[in-house]
Amino acid sequence: SEIERFIRTQKIERPAVxxxxLGGQIAIRVAADMGDRIGRVMVVDSAPFFPALVDSRVTSDQIEPMARLGYQALMLFGDQALKSQV
Known part of the structure; x- marks a missing residue:
């Protein structure tokens, strides 16, 4: 929230974040929260396997069915549906 506040109070238009x-995770969150007010996002050396952030014991085999469903939902609903979601 402080990064978002800084962008707003300094009137920075579409900054690169x-x-x-962990800063990469924060950059992704800021971009998700601020939408088109962010120009670009660059994440360097962040967690390549996001589920491990929740449970370090999880394996790719356990996550793969959920990832497949997520992918299918993205393909079904398309970009426009995603843009309308919070």
Whole structure:
């Protein structure tokens, strides 16, 4: 919220948000929250396997069925549906 506040109070238009490691996760969250008010996002050396952030014991075999469903939903609903979601 502080990064978002800074962008707003400084009246920065469509900034690039760059983060390393945990900063990359924060950059993604800021971009998701602020939508088209962010120009670009660069994530350097962040967690390549996001489910491990929730449970370090999880394996790709356990996540693959959920990832497949997520992918199918994205293909079914398309980009426009995603843009209308919070």
């Amino acid at each position: 760059i983060g390393h490691s």
